[in-house]
Amino acid sequence: xxxxxxxxxxxxxxxxxxxxxxxxxxxxxxxxxxxxxxxxxxxxxxxxxxxxxxxxxxxxxxxxxxxxxxxxxxxxxxxxxxxxxxxxxxxxxxxxxxxxxxxxxxxxxxxxxxxxxxxxxxxxxxxxxxxxxxxxxxxxxxxxxxxxxxxxxxxxxxxxxxxxxxxxxxxxxxxxxxxxxxxxxxxxxxxxxxxxxxxxxxxxxxxxxxxxxxxxxxxxxxxxxxxxxxxxxxxxxxxxxx
Ligand code: ADP
Ligand code: MG
Numbered sequence: 001x002x003x004x005x006x007x008x009x010x011x012x013x014x015x016x017x018x019x020x021x022x023x024x025x026x027x028x029x030x031x032x033x034x035x036x037x038x039x040x041x042x043x044x045x046x047x048x049x050x051x052x053x054x055x056x057x058x059x060x061x062x063x064x065x066x067x068x069x070x071x072x073x074x075x076x077x078x079x080x081x082x083x084x085x086x087x088x089x090x091x092x093x094x095x096x097x098x099x100x101x102x103x104x105x106x107x108x109x110x111x112x113x114x115x116x117x118x119x120x121x122x123x124x125x126x127x128x129x130x131x132x133x134x135x136x137x138x139x140x141x142x143x144x145x146x147x148x149x150x151x152x153x154x155x156x157x158x159x160x161x162x163x164x165x166x167x168x169x170x171x172x173x174x175x176x177x178x179x180x181x182x183x184x185x186x187x188x189x190x191x192x193x194x195x196x197x198x199x200x201x202x203x204x205x206x207x208x209x210x211x212x213x214x215x216x217x218x219x220x221x222x223x224x225x226x227x228x229x230x231x232x233x234x235x236x237x238x239x240x241x242x
Contacts, residue, residue, distance in 0.1 A: 001064060003028040003192050004049070004080075004160055009058035011044050018044040020216030021058070026160070031186035031193045033203055035227075036213035037236065042196045045213070046162045050082040051075035062160070081158025083166060089148050091138035095129055096120065098137050098148055099155040123154035126188070127181055143174030147181060154191065161185070163195040167202055179205035200228075212236070 002025035011019040019041045026032055034042050047053040049060055051072040059068045067075055076082070089098050099120035124130045127147040132140065140148060146166055153161055163182070167175040179202050185191050186208075197203060203210060204224050211221040212233050220233055227233050 002026055002061075003063055004194070005061040006045075006049065007059045007061070009045070009048055009060065010056045011041075011048055011053060012056045017216050019048060019055075022213075022216070022218055024211065024218065026192060026194060028159075028192050029186065029189050031183065031206060031208040032195070033206060033208055033210045034194060034196045034213065035198055035203065035210055036219075040213045041216040042213055043164055044216075046082060046164055046194075046196065049075075050080055050162060052082070076156065076158070079157065079159035080162065081153030081156060081160070082162045082164075083146075083149055083153060084164055089137045089140075089145050089152070091136065093137055094134050095124065095137055095140070095148060096133040099123060099152055101152065120151075120155045123151040126154055126185060127151040128177075141174070143170045143178065146170065146174075146178070150181070150185075154185075159191060161191060161193045161195075163193065163197075165196055165198070167197065167199055172201075175199060175202050176205060178202070182206065183208075 004026040006022050006024045009019055009022045010017065022045060036042055044053065048055045051070050051074065054069050059066060061067065062078055062080060067078060090101065121130065124133055127150055129144060129147055129151060137145065137148060150161065150166070167178050170178060182193055182195060183206060186193050207224065209221060210224055210227045212219045212227060214236050219236065220227065220230055222230065
């Protein structure tokens with residue numbers, strides 16, 4: 001049974017079918033990339049899965065349960081962590097304190113009483129920020145802020161990470177480090193990652209299956225090399241002659 005499954009998922013905005021009958025599945029512990037031209041419905045699909053938008057039709061299942069139309073906080077509590085393009089970190093708080101925020105939001109006072117503060121530290125280690133735990137988040141680089149937000153999702157015990165263009169605005173070095181980081185998370189086994197990305201070097205480095213969307217629909221799924229070689233995908237996504 002897949003960890004995530006969408007069935008004939010749809011979202012209409014007025015006359016526009018932004019997501020137009022998407023059947024998508026993701027096995028637990030896998031890493032998967034979602035690509036496609038601007039406006040093809042990638043972020044809307046994330047919004048439908050995470051509960052930020054109610055679907056116009058279709059269903060969403062997570063870990064065997066139907067989650068269609070649940071509120072974002074309910075979806076998050078079930079273990080789906082959504083990362084937006086702009087990192088939502090708290091500048092004035094230390095790196096370590098930032099990690100307490102999602103746990104506090106989830107568990108409230110129970111979190112402060114709990115002896116288990118290992119999860120946040122483990123999450124910082126997973127993203128390579130353990131050495132900066134006492135720095136104010138304001139002092140992190142742009143790339144490090146993105147990684148901190150991924151750590152916040154991990155600390156909130158998300159089992160499925162939805163990452164929307166996590167390398168946006170990153171340097172080449174940071175982008176490569178992010179591919180390694182994300183690959184490591186999935187390889188470690190207990191987290192499943194679906195990442196929207198258009199950076200080709202990043203997709204090649206990830207080495208995971210890629211699903212291509214076009215006009216609200218799934219056009220193709222395959223590995224990076226097959227997708228790069230696909231004539232229809234090249235025409236649509238990479239641009240003719242590139
Ligand atoms: P992508 O993330 O693939 O670039 P989006 O999912 O953001 O694309 O958008 C898909 C289409 O839906 C676009 O035409 C966009 O303008 C439209 N759209 C997205 N969100 C909304 C919204 N909240 N209201 C109206 N139209 C929207
Ligand atoms: Mg988008």
